[in-house]
Amino acid sequence: MTGDRAKLVEEAQRTGTLAGLPCGHFIGGRFVASMSGQEMESFDPGRGVAFARVAAGAAGDVEAAVAAARAALSGPWSRMKPAARGEILMRASHLLRERAARFAVVETLDSGKLLAESEGDVGGVVRAFAYYAGAADKLHGDSVPLGPDYVGVTIEEPVGVVAQIVPWNYPLSTAARGIAPALAAGCTLVVKPAEQTPFTTLMLAELLHEAGLPDGVLNVVVGTGAEAGAALVSHPGIDHITFTGSVLTGQRVMRAAAEHVTRLQLELGGKSPIALLADCEIEPAVEGVIGAIYENAGQICSAGSRLILEQSIAAKVLDRLVARVGAMQLGHGLSDAAIGPINSPQQLERIEAHVERARAAGNRILFGGGIVPAEQSGGGWFYRPTIILARDPDDPLVQEEIFGPVLTVQIVADLEEAIAAANATPYALVAGIYTRDHAKAWRFARAVDAGQVYINEFFAGGIAMPFGGNRKSGFGRAKGMAGLRSYCKLKSVVARL
Structure with missing residues (x-):
């Protein structure tokens, strides 16, 4: 320092x-x-x-x-x-x-x-x-x-x-x-x-x-x-x-x-997909997912808020994700925490309403969910990092932007289903894919409607790469x-x- x-x-x-x-x-x-x-x-x-x-x-x-x-x-x-x-x-x-x-x-x-x-x-x-x-x-x-x-x-x-x-x-x-x-x-x-x-x-x-x-x-x-x-x-x-x-x-x-x-x-807004195919390197992919959704406590319009998993690696990836997210500490931005607060009490309430509606609709909470009580947070506005397995692609959990540390998970059979799932919301801001097969990666990049597509790294490119969305993403x-x-x-x- x-x-x-x-x-x-x-x-x-x-x-x-x-x-x-x-x-x-x-x-x-x-x-x-x-x-x-x-x-x-x-x-x-x-x-x-x-x-x-x-x-x-x-x-x-x-x-x-x-x-x-x-x-x-x-x-x-x-x-x-x-x-x-x-x-x-x-x-x-x-x-x-x-x-x-x-x-x-x-x-x-x-x-x-x-x-x-x-x-x-x-x-x-x-x-x-x-x-x-x-x-x-x-x-x-x-x-x-x-x-x-x-x-x-x-x-x-x-x-x-x-x-x-x-x-x-x-x-x-x-x-x-x-x-x-x-x-x-x-x-x-x-x-x-x-x-x-x-x-x-x-x-x-x-x-x-x-x-x-x-x-x-x-x-x-x-x-x-x-x-x-x-x-x-x-x-x-x-x-x-x-x-x-x-x-x-x-x-x-x-x-x-x-x-x-x-x-x-x-x-x-965005409801950006991040697809993990069966041949991806799982450890870097999991780290990429964590950064894509939990940076800035998920308050990013281009956050990778929808994880699309190929069936054969779903259990392994979710086990590792839950373990990693479970070890992340919340705290003030000036502390050594891994996740900071939500910007306002109004946004905190919006996130909670989204998650509770998803819970009531039968979506499976794999980890987290819930506002951190003020007596535990030092008065700050914190939401626990959350992972939810979606029951239906038409559920608001999948379709609507939550703008918080909430990761929606969808499981698919193959690349074609991953592309279909990626395109199945009104947003088209960002998309990401992790795979060793560059032919599949470029097929995904071409087929998915998004202003920018990231391959094997999320939030890549910096100031030199144009940024913006299509459809309801602007x-x-x-x-x-x-x-x-x-x-x-x-x-x-x-x-x-």
Whole structure:
């Protein structure tokens, strides 16, 4: 443990918070209070108590942020060379690396996730800013052959003012994967982090300003979805919306975007399958399954929440899974636990309702189930890691996203049944397969409807690989060069010679 990290962890454990956290919106290059003067509490999920207060914004604050972003869009930022934008992003990457420990501890206090997971997230964001720093001056159009009397070219232009709605499960990572490419493309932004997890997004905005971002290019408004989020996505001054969240809220965002014909990118839910075929290496596969569902206590839209097992290895795999999960300790994100808390009491209740409904419907609980009582959890919001054998492919246990540490198990006869099971939900975000047979792996990858498929490792690829879903998992792509082009509008220019 580095000295900075150790000091920050000690301070957080001793005081329950960290000194110097931002408390206002970031608008026009500075922190400001809400116009109403309202504030709200932010809770540490590992203890179930508030650890800080932050501004609670509404329509007036959104109006100010959009005005700042629109003014910045036509200011010096619009005349800055792409390479200069890239230099700002690279400085931000270096600054974040220097302050990684503070960002990680704050992320853990705010979201509840394990410190090691937060550190991984911060490292990924450092890489994301470096990636898009290098891409900023490599975004170009094409020359189109129209014959000897014409010159035809296409130009990638910034789409304009971007609204980004950030979820509570990966606050820093999700904010960065939208902010970095949008800035590289030359856009300006208004970002609304989830009201449960605002701090690292605010800290990132301040860091980017320190790295050289002009006033108003990046603005952050904190508030609830009803007060701030709805005002932002329905604002006529927004040119593009990036939303990450639930299907139901995504549908509301689509309706709001339709009013002004605003461009839209949605990353919604998932019920992602992870198939283990009979010829797989069982030990690495079991570890992969555990990471796919129990990282961040299962609060991941791309979690491998459905385990599809070939019949001949089902008993062996389930025995090993139950043994491994039974040894995992729950605890505060700053402890040495293997699984952290659930982000909010509301989400904890939703998980419990899903599991109890599955139990009542006759699904077999192989392990776990149940909320950890407050007297055993230190007041935090914890759900026991759970494994459930599904009785029916149409059961809500199989069809609906639970968003918690609950693994649904389905048993199939062969690869063809595994493919059919993988495709048998309304979601199409991620899929994974473990097998030694690469022909089978590629048949699975081709046949399964998903935005990304992982072979013999889950959550692989990093910032360079495009990410997004199909069907009820949304549309559009983040990350990679596809993510950069999401923030561009294509213009064709033809000249007669």
